[in-house]
Amino acid sequence: EDKVVQSPLSLVVHEGDTVTLNCSYEVTNFRSLLWYKQEKKAPTFLFMLTSSGIEKKSGRLSSILDKKELFSILNITATQTGDSAVYLCAVPTGANNLFFGTGTRLTVIP
């Protein structure tokens, strides 16, 4: 059975802190891993990772995949209140539909 486990479930930090969100997975026929940010209702796409050890970066956000140990991390440096959201990790299964973890709720306090 496919599994995606995210940790921590929730996190509260102060502005300017750096955070690391974790995602471990077990899936048959791995193709990629995706990170989404969900603020209100619509998850917005952040990164797609397919290869181990290659960091994807966008501004203060970065992510990396370890296909040997079956996990990915999402880093956010110099956090801002606008980073407050639920961060979802997902892997494509079957016919490329997404299997999601439960998410990490990040709260950034001014």
Add this chain to the structure above:
Amino acid sequence: EAGVAQSPRYKIIEKRQSVAFWCNPISGHATLYWYQQILGQGPKLLIQFQNNGVVDDSQLPKDRFSAERLKGVDSTLKIQPAKLEDSAVYLCASSRGGQGLVQENIQYFGAGTRLSVL
């Protein structure tokens, strides 16, 4: 480029009533997905369409849920009759759905419909 459009944004109904949600995907996206997201959980796939054909509906409760994408563009999801446990956000997503680059399967989500069943 316009995003995925969904309506309504909110719906409140009583149990045993019926409800329908509408989704218009990003132009040119062949694959359309409906997900159910219960509070505190990640989205879970209900049904996946490729053009106007169903690819995966294995997790759709077919005794009460139905969905169609007749012309291969917009789609409707219906619940009839609704139960209390159907209270959730219903998300629609679309992707290019090509057979080539992995990036063609990145899914883009609409704002969702929040359903409350009383």
